[in-house]
Amino acid sequence: MVDTTADSDLLDLRKGRPAAGQDPVKRAQIIEGARRVFIDKGFEAASMNDITREAGVSKGTIYVYFENKEELFEALIEEERGTIFKNMYEVLDHFEDLRKTLVKFGTGLSIKITSAKVIQAQRTVVGAADRIPELGARFYERGPKRGHDRVMVFLDEAVARGLLKIDDVDLAAYQFTELCLAGLFRQCIFSYRTKAPTQAEIEKIVTSGVDVFLKAYGTEKFFAEERASASA
C-alpha cells in the first residue's frame, strides 16, 4: 500500500480527491452561499445556519474550510474585491485621446461602484469595519487604493506629455475620482437612492466632472490639440 499522505508533505501533486478543506470547488460553493447571505443581511445578522442552507453544505464542512464566521467573511470580501475591480483599469492602458479616456474610465468606475451589488458589499464592509477596522482597511487598500494609484500613474503620464499641469498628482487623482461620482456614492451607501443610477445620469455626471477637471488642470497644449482635432 502506497502512503500518499507522506508524499503530499513534500509535493502536493495528488490528482485525486482533495484533502479535507482543500477542494476548491466546495470552497467556492461555500463562498457563493456566504456571498448571498452576507450581502443581503450584513455581517452580524447573517447566521452560519443561513449560509449552510444557502450553500447546500453541512455546517461541519464549512468549519473545515474556514476557522470561523469572521474568516469566512474575509475570504468572501477578498474574492469580491477581486471581481469588482477587475478589468476596470484596462481603459487607462492605451493612451489616446485624454478627454475620451477620462470619460470612459470615469464612467466605468462610476457604474461599478454604484451598482446595487457592489454598494451592498461596500455597506456590509463599512458596517463590519465598525468592529473589525483592519477588514475595512484591507478592503480599501487593495481595492479603491489600487485604483487611485493606477489613476495617478495615468495622470503622471498626461503631465509628462504636457497635457496636464498638476502640482499634487495624488490630490488631483482623488479629485478626479470624486468628480466622477459627485454625490452618487453617498446617496447610494445611505440608501437614499434605492436603485443604481442610470447610464444617462452617470454619463452626464462624468462628462461634467471631466470637464471641470480639465478646465482646472488642462494645459494650453491640451486645449490647442483638442481644438485642432475638433476642426479636423
Added chain:
Amino acid sequence: MVDTTADSDLLDLRKGRPAAGQDPVKRAQIIEGARRVFIDKGFEAASMNDITREAGVSKGTIYVYFENKEELFEALIEEERGTIFKNMYEVLDHFEDLRKTLVKFGTGLSIKITSAKVIQAQRTVVGAADRIPELGARFYERGPKRGHDRVMVFLDEAVARGLLKIDDVDLAAYQFTELCLAGLFRQCIFSYRTKAPTQAEIEKIVTSGVDVFLKAYGTEKFFAEERASASA
C-alpha cells in the same frame, strides 16, 4: 381634590412629576447611554443590556420611553443628525468674498464629516441601512441633503451676481462638496484612516478643491475682481 389627569388631556401644563415615559431628562439620559453603545458597537452588536448599564437606567424604564431597539436607535440618530449639521451653514449667510467663503465653508464641512465621532455615527447608519433602508434614507435626507440644498442656494446667488457661470447648479453643488472631501470620506468610513485628518491636511485639500471649482465655474468678472482686490 383636583383631578390633574383630566386636565392634562386638554392642556399638559403640570409642572410636577412627568408622566411615565415623559421625563425629558431621563429620556436624554437613555439616549446618551444608547449613543455610547450604538456608536462603538454598531446597531446589531449593541445590546439593550449594554445600554441599560451605560445609561444607568433600568431596562423596564427604557421600554417605557421607547417601543423597541430600533425606535431607540432612530431617536438617537435624529438627535445626532441635529448636532452634526448645526451651525455649519452660517458661514454661507453673509456673502462677502466668494473664494474665502467657499474655503471657510468647505473646511468646516470637511472637518465635521471626517471627525471620528461623526464618522462612527455614519458607519453605524450605513451598517444599519443594510437592513433598514428608510433609516439611512432619512438620515441622508435631513442631513447631507439639506446641506446640499443650502449650497445650491449659495451658488445660485453667486451666479446671480455674475461671479459663477454654472449650467447645472445641482450637479455643481455635489462637485463642490466632493472636491472638499477628495477621498477623505471614503478613507475614513472604511477605516483606512483610523484618525481624523489634520487641520493642515484639510486646508490643503479644500484650498485646492475650491481652486479647481473656481477655475471651472468662475467668470471673467470674478477673476477680474479677485485680481483687483489682490493688487489693492
Added chain:
DNA sequence: AGGAAATCGAACCGAGCGGTTCGAAATATT
C-alpha cells in the same frame, strides 16, 4: 469490490439576545 476519507446532518452546548413581568423601592404631590 473493498476500504479510507471527506462530507453530511442533526442534535447539542452555553451564551446572549430582545423583550416582559412584577413586587420592592424611590420620589413627588397632597
Added chain:
DNA sequence: AATATTTCGAACCGCTCGGTTCGATTTCCT
C-alpha cells in the same frame, strides 16, 4: 404623613446564535 405613580432590578421567556460533536453516508482511489 399618606398617597399615587414612576422607576428599579432581577428573574424569566422563547429564541437564535456561533461553534462542536459524532455516527451515518457518500465519494473516490486502489
